Each structure stands twice: as C-alpha cells, then as structure tokens.
Amino acid sequence: MMLQKRLDYGFSGCQVPAMLYFPKSAKRKRSARRKVENKQLCAIDLLATVAGELLSERENCAPSPQCIDGASGTTNTSKASVKPDHLCQKEPLKTEPFDQHSCNDTVLGPEVATKRQISCGSTEHLHILRPKDSGPASLLDKYDILDAIARESKTLNNRVDISYSAAYAVAGRCGTETNLPASPEVEGDGLTGFQESENQMPGNGLDINAVGIYGMEDSMDLDTKPPALVSSDSSTEVPVCWNYLPSNSSLPKQESGMEHVVDRDDDDNSSGCTHLSTITNKACRPRCIGNHRVRKLSTLKYWRAAPNILKYSHISDYDTEKKRSLHGKKIYYTRQRTQRSYCKRRKLFERCLVSASNGGMYSGDIPNLCEMGGIGTEAHDPRTAVLDTYDASPSQAEQSSSYNSVKLRIKSFMVPELFIEIPETATVGSLKQTVMEAVTAFLQGGMSIGVLLQGKKVRDDNKTLRQTGISCSDKLDNLGFTLEPSLTQTPPPLTSLRGPHFLCLDDAVEPLARIPPGALSIDQEATDSTPQAVLTSSPVSDHEPIHSPTDASSLDQTPADKLALVALPPVSIEALAVVPLRKPRHPEHVQRRIRRPFSVAEVEALVQAVEKLGTGRWRDVKLRAFDSAKHRTYVDLKDKWKTLVHTARISPQQRRGEPVPQELLDRVLSAQAFWSQQQSKLHAKPPAAEPCLLL
DNA sequence: ATTAGGG
DNA sequence: CCCTAAT
Known part of the structure; x- marks a missing residue:
C-alpha cells in the first residue's frame, strides 16, 4: 500500500459572503438575482440583518413562535403572503445532504441550509453562508455567531437586534470550489494532481469560492422603515420567520435558495426590511414545527425532525423592549448565553485539522479589503437616524440629538486564515468537505467582528463612530470588517466538572494563547486583550490538543509514512499541560468518551x-x-x-x-x-x- | 492485550 | 461507545 503523505493546505482570506440587499426594488431585485445566479450557494446561509435595536433574548422577546400549520395556517406576520399549504407540507424536509449517487466529489450535495436573519441598521441583510453539514449540533452555535455579530456590532448600531430564526433551504450543490495548484485532475476523485504539490505549501493556492459577494447598489427604499430607528415606535415590527428555501435538490445551483430569498424579499412587505416574506415556490416544503422556541431547535432531534418553517412575530416584546430603551436610561440588554458552554452542542470535527489565525488577512491589503469588504456610505434621513447610545457616556448623550447616522454596507467579511491537513490520498470530495468543515468549524466556533479603519484595528468598543472617525465619509472607504474567532470567553476553571472531553473553544483559549503571536497573524495589533487565537475544528481527544499553525509547521517533520488518514497533530506538551486530563471527580464512573463520528x-x-x-x-x-x-x-x-x-x-x-x-x-x-x-x-x-x- | 459480540 | 467473556 502506498504510503500516504499528508498535505497541508493553507488557505486564507476566503470570503464569507455578506449579502446585502434591499427588499423592495424590482430593479435591485433583478440585480440581486443576477448576482445570486452567478454565484454558487454553498450551504447554509446564515442570513443576518443587524438591526438598530437589541431585541435581546430571543426567549424573552420573541413570543411563542406561531406555528404555521397547514391546518391553522395562522400567522400574524401580516405582510407575509404565506401560503400555508406551501409552507406546511407534511413531508419532512430532506435532510440527507448527500445525493447518494451523484455527489462523490461533491461534499455536501444539495444543501439544507439554515438561514437566519437579524435585522440590521438600515435594512441591510447580511448573509453568511454556512454549510449545512455543520449539523444539528451547530445550530446553537449559529446563534452564538449572531450573538457575536451583535455584540460586536453594537458600536456601529448602538443596539443590535437579533431577531432571527433559522430556516432550511436547499442551496443547491455545494458551491465549494477548490482551485488547487497545477491540478488538472481536480475534477476526479483522486488527488493525483496534488501529490506533486506537497512541497509547495499551497498557501493561498486554495481558493475557496464557496461564497459570493452580493451587494445592492443603493440603499433601502423610502417606504422601508428602518428598524434601527428608535424614534419610530411603529416601525418596530420585526417579524421573525422561518423561511423556506426550495428544498428540491434537483434545482440547479443558480436556482438555489439565495435567489429565492432575494426574490421573495422583493415581494412587497410593508413590514419593512426586517421582514422576510415567505416563499411561495412550490419547492418550498415547510412544515410546522410546533410551538417550540427557536432554541429548542438546537437539538438534534428537532433539527432533523422538524426542519420546517416557523414564522412568528414578536411585536409586543419588541415594543416593550423598545420602550424600555427609550425611557430614561438606555438599557443595553446583553445576553448571557454566550457565556454558556458551547461544548455539548458543538459538533466535533476530527478529520480536518483546522486552525484559524486571527483575521489578519486584511492588514496587508487594504485596497483589496476595500474592494471586497469595504463599505459604502450613504446619507441617511436624519429623522430616522438617531443613534441611540447604549453607552450613556455624557458626551455621547449630549450629542445624540445631532447625530447623523452612518450607513455602512458590508459586502463581505474577511475570514481568518485556515489551515487544513489532508492526506494526499484523500479524494477531492473529501478535500472539499474538509474545507467546508474548516469553514464551518470556524464559523460555528463563534466569532467576533473586527473593525478596521484605514488598516488599523479599532478595538475600543466604547468609542463612538464619530470619535473613531467612522462617521467621516472620507474614511469609510477604508473601513473594513473581519471575522475573528471568538475566543474571548473566560475559560472555565480547570476544575470544571466538564471532563477534558468537552474541550471546546472555551477551553481552547488557554492553549491557544500560548501560540506565538508571530504564528498567528501579520497584525500584531491583533494580539491584544482579545486572544486572536487559532481555532480548531477538532476538539480532539485528551491527547490531541488544539491544532495551530505552529503545529501545522511541525507536521512537516512528521514522518510522511504515517498512514493515518486522520492525521492528528503531534501532541504538544504545553498544550497538554493546560488541558486537564481526566480529573476524575467521581472515579466511580469514568467519563464516557466523547463521541467522535467517523468521517x-x-x-x-x-x-x-x-x-x-x-x-x-x-x-x-x-x-x-x-x-x-x-x-x-x-x-x-x-x-x-x-x-x-x-x-x-x-x-x-x-x-x-x-x-x-x-x-x-x-x-x-x-x-x-x-x-x-x-x-x-x-x-x-x-x-x-x-x-x-x-x- | 486482543478479539468477538451483545448492549 | 461501553462492557464482558474468552482467548
């Protein structure tokens, strides 16, 4: 048997698509669709719109989701021309991401995507594509991502409203395209073409095109009520929908979900930009999932059994929230859930060793950043653009009456560098999947947003936009955002009840922090209080600590004759030192080994x-x-x-x-x-x- | 320590 | 994955 060598592919700076669109313009609709059609929807798209108000706790703010049942067919999301019949088919959504016979080299095949929406400042919908394959365990993590976004966006929006839900969508075949160096046989299932390239660290050679950038040319329509505005109480309706995207797996890529999202948003919905109308496409096969709260869906059970539509609004809660925020002190509702452990729900990826350095890709290439992740500015109607400061510092409060809004359009985020390792005998399909998992792992690991202004990282979250200069339109050309691993949480005490098997990102903080800064990023500034640490998709066993770029380099010295397809990094003594090995509180029952599905x-x-x-x-x-x-x-x-x-x-x-x-x-x-x-x-x-x- | 098989 | 019996 031929010895299997490992190939390390590093890729960096792949873009997570940020899709911005505005719902009500037919012209833009066409434009958006065109753009969508030209892209391949990769997997889950996490649709996020960051709103100006923090709806805060979903459980609190969102009333019981109203089930759209085929029978009852009720929805109080008024504007949605919901066809219950379409929305509530009994047929469960196909959860098999794999078309058994056609997807050998397609990692995920037709995707069931999760879509989330946050409503954002000015009707901007930010789409982040995520692979469905992140699986049920990652559902909560998606919330966490949104949390992170919300958390980090608060400086921009003062308040961030996360009113979202998840929906499934079939996004066509996995759009992950890998452009490997000198590999005419990429289409095949063998990595033959790659074997020669083992010496050349592909580095940037692996180009992840799984994502697309979508942008609308102009801003929202006038009749769209900006949800970000705290001054308009009536505009606070923020229906949350579980929308369906066509699940027909036979749909060509171009027909895949995203198009429908855009399309449907074009259908007029007076509820404003935060409303996601429901698709009426026949392919839509939603089904009522009952009155479960959103988070309940995080369980595997629900994820699989009820990948269906949930549509509800939570106007009243939102209003309440808003009023509270309008009176007296400004209350910023922060949620604690990000403090909780991710561990149990986090899917463990094992085959792919992924590490993501901080989002340093931007530092070297501001022009490119601007091109991809730059933002445009748009004047905003001052009547509706009152920045409400959650941070009630006196100066800010005083200025609040004269605030002009800053309107930003995020075309995309820069994604930190990722490293993957895969044996050269692996198939292209598995490579694709590995990449997918790497991206997924990164995304579901939770992330935060980095703000770059003119190449410099803006770290003071409490500064106002004005103070940082973000409000200056001339500087906005050099404003960028990055996605960063969100590892800011305090690692649990080593005496935690959690066994070492629950090593997760939280736990990973410490070992990661040991990674030399140089190995992390070009951006030295990034090594600040926030550990811009690497992230691994593989919270591996007790003996397999976090993988890091450092480890990756050391892998080169690993004898290539290791046959394992599941190449795991050599044990780092240091890392081991900080990863508590079994600490049997109860020696009686030994901790059951963590489940590690075979890839x-x-x-x-x-x-x-x-x-x-x-x-x-x-x-x-x-x-x-x-x-x-x-x-x-x-x-x-x-x-x-x-x-x-x-x-x-x-x-x-x-x-x-x-x-x-x-x-x-x-x-x-x-x-x-x-x-x-x-x-x-x-x-x-x-x-x-x-x-x-x-x- | 391994193997085989039930749980 | 766990547990056990049997090698």
Missing part, C-alpha cells in the same frame, strides 16, 4: 485496511490505518466496521449521520463477504498463503 475519510481508510487485512485483525487495522489517531482504538474500528456493515445493508433512508458514499459501502459489503467466507474456509482447511481481497 468519510476515516471510513475510507478503514475500508481500505480491512480489505487488505480482513475482519479479524483489528489491531493490525489500527496500526495500519489509524496509528496516529490515538482516539481510535481497535475496538472502535471493529465497532465501526460493524456499523458500516449494518449501514451498508439498510436502505439509504434509514441511514443517519454523515452519509457514507455508496461506493464505500459497497466495498464494505464485498470485503465483509470476502472475509467472512475466508474465515469459514479457514475452518475447513488452513490456507497456504494469506488471502487478500483483491482491490
């Missing part, structure tokens, strides 16, 4: 090894294919094989989890058949030579 690449490795070695030599299989994957014991491999065989025998509909390519399952079956037959023969007469399944 496709791992399955591939397993299948390959079993094909070669047979089904009774799990220790050899382990040594052969998972030697460096410390968390995979031979028992695990044996168990996995068992489940693989089972999986291969059941119908695709009954399968769960990350879809295993049918090809692999077929190999599982044949290998299983071969070796079981071999085993029975062995009983009859001992074989002269060791049999080997032909590959």
Whole structure:
C-alpha cells in the first residue's frame, strides 16, 4: 500500500459572503438575482440583518413562535403572503445532504441550509453562508455567531437586534470550489494532481469560492422603515420567520435558495426590511414545527425532525423592549448565553485539522479589503437616524440629538486564515468537505467582528463612530470588517466538572494563547486583550490538543509514512499541560468518551485496511490505518466496521449521520463477504498463503 | 492485550 | 461507545 503523505493546505482570506440587499426594488431585485445566479450557494446561509435595536433574548422577546400549520395556517406576520399549504407540507424536509449517487466529489450535495436573519441598521441583510453539514449540533452555535455579530456590532448600531430564526433551504450543490495548484485532475476523485504539490505549501493556492459577494447598489427604499430607528415606535415590527428555501435538490445551483430569498424579499412587505416574506415556490416544503422556541431547535432531534418553517412575530416584546430603551436610561440588554458552554452542542470535527489565525488577512491589503469588504456610505434621513447610545457616556448623550447616522454596507467579511491537513490520498470530495468543515468549524466556533479603519484595528468598543472617525465619509472607504474567532470567553476553571472531553473553544483559549503571536497573524495589533487565537475544528481527544499553525509547521517533520488518514497533530506538551486530563471527580464512573463520528475519510481508510487485512485483525487495522489517531482504538474500528456493515445493508433512508458514499459501502459489503467466507474456509482447511481481497 | 459480540 | 467473556 502506498504510503500516504499528508498535505497541508493553507488557505486564507476566503470570503464569507455578506449579502446585502434591499427588499423592495424590482430593479435591485433583478440585480440581486443576477448576482445570486452567478454565484454558487454553498450551504447554509446564515442570513443576518443587524438591526438598530437589541431585541435581546430571543426567549424573552420573541413570543411563542406561531406555528404555521397547514391546518391553522395562522400567522400574524401580516405582510407575509404565506401560503400555508406551501409552507406546511407534511413531508419532512430532506435532510440527507448527500445525493447518494451523484455527489462523490461533491461534499455536501444539495444543501439544507439554515438561514437566519437579524435585522440590521438600515435594512441591510447580511448573509453568511454556512454549510449545512455543520449539523444539528451547530445550530446553537449559529446563534452564538449572531450573538457575536451583535455584540460586536453594537458600536456601529448602538443596539443590535437579533431577531432571527433559522430556516432550511436547499442551496443547491455545494458551491465549494477548490482551485488547487497545477491540478488538472481536480475534477476526479483522486488527488493525483496534488501529490506533486506537497512541497509547495499551497498557501493561498486554495481558493475557496464557496461564497459570493452580493451587494445592492443603493440603499433601502423610502417606504422601508428602518428598524434601527428608535424614534419610530411603529416601525418596530420585526417579524421573525422561518423561511423556506426550495428544498428540491434537483434545482440547479443558480436556482438555489439565495435567489429565492432575494426574490421573495422583493415581494412587497410593508413590514419593512426586517421582514422576510415567505416563499411561495412550490419547492418550498415547510412544515410546522410546533410551538417550540427557536432554541429548542438546537437539538438534534428537532433539527432533523422538524426542519420546517416557523414564522412568528414578536411585536409586543419588541415594543416593550423598545420602550424600555427609550425611557430614561438606555438599557443595553446583553445576553448571557454566550457565556454558556458551547461544548455539548458543538459538533466535533476530527478529520480536518483546522486552525484559524486571527483575521489578519486584511492588514496587508487594504485596497483589496476595500474592494471586497469595504463599505459604502450613504446619507441617511436624519429623522430616522438617531443613534441611540447604549453607552450613556455624557458626551455621547449630549450629542445624540445631532447625530447623523452612518450607513455602512458590508459586502463581505474577511475570514481568518485556515489551515487544513489532508492526506494526499484523500479524494477531492473529501478535500472539499474538509474545507467546508474548516469553514464551518470556524464559523460555528463563534466569532467576533473586527473593525478596521484605514488598516488599523479599532478595538475600543466604547468609542463612538464619530470619535473613531467612522462617521467621516472620507474614511469609510477604508473601513473594513473581519471575522475573528471568538475566543474571548473566560475559560472555565480547570476544575470544571466538564471532563477534558468537552474541550471546546472555551477551553481552547488557554492553549491557544500560548501560540506565538508571530504564528498567528501579520497584525500584531491583533494580539491584544482579545486572544486572536487559532481555532480548531477538532476538539480532539485528551491527547490531541488544539491544532495551530505552529503545529501545522511541525507536521512537516512528521514522518510522511504515517498512514493515518486522520492525521492528528503531534501532541504538544504545553498544550497538554493546560488541558486537564481526566480529573476524575467521581472515579466511580469514568467519563464516557466523547463521541467522535467517523468521517468519510476515516471510513475510507478503514475500508481500505480491512480489505487488505480482513475482519479479524483489528489491531493490525489500527496500526495500519489509524496509528496516529490515538482516539481510535481497535475496538472502535471493529465497532465501526460493524456499523458500516449494518449501514451498508439498510436502505439509504434509514441511514443517519454523515452519509457514507455508496461506493464505500459497497466495498464494505464485498470485503465483509470476502472475509467472512475466508474465515469459514479457514475452518475447513488452513490456507497456504494469506488471502487478500483483491482491490 | 486482543478479539468477538451483545448492549 | 461501553462492557464482558474468552482467548
């Protein structure tokens, strides 16, 4: 068997799409659609619109989501021309992200996307694409992302309103395109073309085009009520919708979800920009999910069982909130939820070692930044543009009456550099997926927003825009935003009840902080109080600490003959030191190992090894294919094989989890058949030579 | 320590 | 993944 070498691909600065659009202009609609059509929707799009008011706690502000049932079909989101029939089909949304037969090299296939909307300052809808494959566990994390956005946006918007919901959408095939260096065979499933490039750290060679940038040319329509305005009490209706995007997986990319989002927003909705009208497309297959609160959907169960529409408004709460904020002291409602542990819900990515340095990509290339992530300014109607300061410093309060609003258009965010590691024998499909997971991991790790003004990072969140100069239109050309790993949370005490297996981003803070600043970013300024640490998608086992660029470089010294497809970074003593190993509070019941679903690449490795070695030599299989994957014991491999065989025998509909390519399952079956037959023969007469399944 | 199989 | 019995 050919030795598998690892390839490290670093890519950086891929853009997370920020889609800005304004709902009511037909002209813009066409424009937006055109733009959308020219892009490939990658996966989940997290639709965020940051509003001027903080709706704060969803649980508090959003009244019970009204179920749009096929029967009742009620909605108080007045403007939505909801067709309950369309919205509430009984048929559950297809959750199989994989088209079993057509997506070998398409990582995610037709995507079920999650969409969220925050309403933003001036009807700007910020879309952030996220892979659906981030899975159920990441749903809450998306909230966290929004939280982070909201948190960081408050300086811009004073108050941030997160009234959002999630919806599923099929975004067509995964739009992740990988442009690998000198690789004419990229289309194939082999990485043959990549093998030669192992010496050249691809660096920027891996271009993630999974995202697109959409921008509208002008601002919102006059009849759109800017939700950001605190002065207008009547404009506070902020319906939250669970919208459906077409789930028809056969839709061509260009037809995928985003278009419908834009499209539908064009349908007039007097509720204003914050309203997402519901699609009436036939492909829409929403279903009532009941009266669950949004967060409830975070459970796997709901995610899978009820990927459907939820539409409701929370006017009253919003009003209440607003009034409170209007009277007397300005109250900034901050939410505590970001303090909670992400751990249990965070999906663990293991195959892909991802690290994201801070969003330093901007520092070197301001012009480019402006091009991609720059912002435009637009005059704003002063009547409606009253900046409400949550930070009631006297000077700000005094100025509030004369504030002009600053209108920003964010075309995209810069994404921190990501590092992925993948064996050269991995398929292009798995590479794509790895990249997807890397991005997903980064996104769901929670992030914060960095503000760059003329290349310099603006770190004082309490400064006003005016004070920082962001209100000066001449400086706005050099205003940019970056996405940064949100690792600012205080790491839990080491004595935390959480076992080491729950290592998560929170826990990761400390080890990450040890990473030399140089390894993190070009932007030295970034190494401030906020640890611009790397992020890993793989909160790996006790013995596999956070991966970092530093680790990545050291991987180069790792013998290439390590066969593991699941290449894990060498153990860092330092990191281990800060990751509490089992601290058995209760030695009685040992902490159950964290579940680590096998990735496709791992399955591939397993299948390959079993094909070669047979089904009774799990220790050899382990040594052969998972030697460096410390968390995979031979028992695990044996168990996995068992489940693989089972999986291969059941119908695709009954399968769960990350879809295993049918090809692999077929190999599982044949290998299983071969070796079981071999085993029975062995009983009859001992074989002269060791049999080997032909590959 | 490994393997095999039930839970 | 866990647990156990049997090698």
